[in-house]
Amino acid sequence: AAAATEKKQKVVLVRIETSPEDVVGMHVSEGILTAQGGMTSHAAVVGRGMGKCCVVGCKQLHIDYKARKFTVEGAKTEYKEGDVISLDGFTGEVFSGPIKRVDPEFSGHFKTFMEWVDATRQIKVRANAETEFDVVNALRFGAEGIGLARTEHMFFAADRIPSMRKMILAKNEKERRAALDELLPMQQRDFEMIFRHMDGKPVTVRTIDPPLHEFLPHEPAAQEELAKEMGVSAKDIRDKVAQLYEANPMLGHRGCRLGITYPEITEMQARAILAAAVVVAKEGKKVLPEIMIPLVGHYKELTDQEAIVRRVAEEVFKQYGSRIEYLVGTMIEVPRGALTADEVARTAEFFSFGTNDLTQMTLGFSRDDYAPFIKVYLEKGIYEYDPFAVLDQTGVGQLMEMAVKKGRSTRPTLKCGICGEHGGEPKSVEFCHRIGLNYVSASPFRVPVARVAAAQAAIRNPRDTK
């Protein structure tokens, strides 16, 4: 895809499924088509965030990467690299050849209507964003803050991933710290960019979340190339990939588990966030950083990570001779975190419901693997909606409501929000309004829908106090 774009061709990325290694290819593509996955698979989530047209889980596709072609079950035509196809992201249709398209437009009436909407709703609407493109888009679509900045997305950029990989391949803490020192100024610049754009609006930054193997290449050829670049043996890389292999990475060594086993990662990230905040505050902007620790299931995980953040904050404030206000909170995305929210809220200054993962664990549905059975489940009416598209209020929602109540029993002022994909889905937004969340956060392209849904929710379920 990248090569094609260099030649200024428009391309549709066709993959069995996408992985973080495809992000660059996704960026330069007009649309994305995958054979596997569902509403919240990598292609769908990342594609939606980029505002790309995306059709996922098209099981009839047989893709042959080597021959650079695909066939469709039951059809005779072969589609080779260079052939033209068109996608409709609303209906999930894939068309052979080009079709006529129009760009969407925002009229003046739309603007007036959205002003009425904003005057009516009682919860805030933020966006999930971390790249400059997304942050600017988020503001354009009316976001009142960033609900989720995924720091790891920044690590995949070409200038950062070598340092990230050095960090992962480090043989000891000293080597790891040296690699993290390389990442620090780059991360800090990213956060400065976000804080400048979001002047006066809160920004929730999540510390590193995905398992480390996602940052290493899995193909032998790419491993050998990387080995050369890094001056290590291909075996070193293979061994590390094998060592990091997990049977169920979703439930593996990720989220705050990384920050707890490698405290120096949290340290570097806290330093980058807080130094950026102080720098931008000194420029006269209003910064409101909220540092969010992911995957907390036990309150002691949060106290462990919070202690690092608070210590680093004092170091940064001393170094710059200037203080700022900031919050430390957590994602509630592990069922145990919700069940023990009263304990977690002793430390957490805010909760953000990560309903993608909370749905995965509460229902026991892997979002990468549920496509084959969810189809039958929906046909048989076992679930009324795809639970990754529309929040399962009875199960996942029950945990959310419990967590809000338990959390506020400990800390009455606890700020609660949602940053899962459901934050942009109207029925789910209404539920969030009803259980007393302070805000919803969705990908920038879904912010206008979330604003309207929040207004409708407020009309149907007026709250006593704003």
Added chain:
Amino acid sequence: AAAATEKKQKVVLVRIETSPEDVVGMHVSEGILTAQGGMTSHAAVVGRGMGKCCVVGCKQLHIDYKARKFTVEGAKTEYKEGDVISLDGFTGEVFSGPIKRVDPEFSGHFKTFMEWVDATRQIKVRANAETEFDVVNALRFGAEGIGLARTEHMFFAADRIPSMRKMILAKNEKERRAALDELLPMQQRDFEMIFRHMDGKPVTVRTIDPPLHEFLPHEPAAQEELAKEMGVSAKDIRDKVAQLYEANPMLGHRGCRLGITYPEITEMQARAILAAAVVVAKEGKKVLPEIMIPLVGHYKELTDQEAIVRRVAEEVFKQYGSRIEYLVGTMIEVPRGALTADEVARTAEFFSFGTNDLTQMTLGFSRDDYAPFIKVYLEKGIYEYDPFAVLDQTGVGQLMEMAVKKGRSTRPTLKCGICGEHGGEPKSVEFCHRIGLNYVSASPFRVPVARVAAAQAAIRNPRDTK
């Protein structure tokens, strides 16, 4: 291992980790040593059930399957196939060369003591068993029933797995039914064996649980061999394995999701269980079958599967001209199942807490992958105990207590038990007693410990009514 045993050699099985394909090798081994995994990984659970000495998660091992040898980090010696090592399953120590060993003995005093124990405890103790060896052992160790018979363990036997694989590779329902018809008489004979031994004692049979890819070989050589045996192309098998590949199989297409997408599997299993029960009842034995549907998170999953079981039961009773009593219930192992236990208990006549999976999903810990971080967690005191060894009462226990209360609010007589590994761990047994479970179930070798723990729990926390 199997080859060595044919030569009447005693062997220790050394693997990076074990998988269901190793079960035969595990059976013929004196002990099992793995480089990966923890307390509830495949090797530990299956090894414990077999009463094998087992040391798992020995990360310092570097095993080279090709060269049939291993080395130990920090040591110079190589251990080749044929070299003697010894294991201590209590301490986790591995010794170079042979050590002096003694077999455990049960004295008369032990028997008397256990009679006092049984007179004191207020909850029943069952065993998890399905092979004749385990079932007989369970009775010998004082089990009062089978709490978990894992039907899929039977499918790995040499005479069954070809039919199982035919079923998986079937191109349509008709082919699938033909393969299931081959499995039916074998499953029925297995259940007859269990019911005969357990005369007068309840037997909980769980319908198929693991994802189907576990029944297919993953190594190219084994795939080609299988292709020859089955008269299909190796590509067919490779394609099926690829199609069944899951990013997170723990949260994938398994448990009742299989029975819902392929109702004919549940049909065959219900038929085998109930026909076996009728046959053995006709022999004058008392059969008490309890059919358990796994991985239920939504009550409609259970009503879907229950309808199949009840329909098949009537067909079987008509065919044999004889009826028996039986129960239909579910495992509570998905957090959503516990959260909606009041709905589930409208259909379920019993709950059995599958605390291995319930712990995995509630904490978001994959038991195959948690070894690297749980070590740090225990060192830092984040968790006091390994949550797969000792039940996490605050989190997982909270869900269990909620499920018992909600379930009995709908169905006051709801029978509740536990069949996870925690059922044999003293602290967890006490918790089960306190929240009002009717029984615990553990691997046969842990039954005596569970009986003692249940008596101690009764003394410390007397229940009003027995």
